Amino acid sequence: MTSVEGTGTVVDLRRLRQAEARDVLGIWELRRQLEEWLQVHGIDQWPHGSLPQSVVAADVNRGLWYVVPGPAGTVLAALRLHTEDPDFWPESPPQSVFVHGLMVARNHAGADVGRHLLEWAAHRGRELGARWLRLDCAADNERLKTYYAGLEFEPVRVQSVTDTRGFEVLLMRRPIA
Secondary structure (H helix, E strand, O other): OOEEEOOOOEEEHHHOEEOOHHHHHHHHHHHHHHHHHHHHOOOOOOOOOOOOHHHHHHHHHOOOEEEEEOHHHOEEEEEEEEOOOOOOOOOOOOOEEEEEEEEEOHHHOOOOHHHHHHHHHHHHHHHOOOOEEEEEEEOOOHHHHHHHHHOOOEEEEEEEEOOOOOEEEEEEEEEOO
């Protein structure tokens, strides 16, 4: 891991760690900021308010969130790493890890933070004996699909999500070398 610089603070990826209770608000605030940015830019990835703070807290307590902390309790980047995902990948063999909620503060967009976090997730997966790194994104989010394809993720299938708004996600994977 390394340090990368966006506009403003340097993101020291060596500080990536498992989230603690003190990170819940920072994770939630980063998510809300990104929901608003997506909405302003007409991207239907995460609707405003779609991740309650109580869910973030529960997932932190389950050990799923990892963060790169910033100054004064902020979170500069975060992701959830799962070893199973029966909602989207019920058929997946146990040799997979799943990334959800990958977030990078907008003032660090374009600084390769996301790529480094995915490389870390692959490394962690390798330590756990995984052969596949899997993720999903909104099926109509062309920008994110192109980004993941550029990181060697291959599309697997489109799956309908039956929640209150009904949408489709593209499931993607790449081998862990």
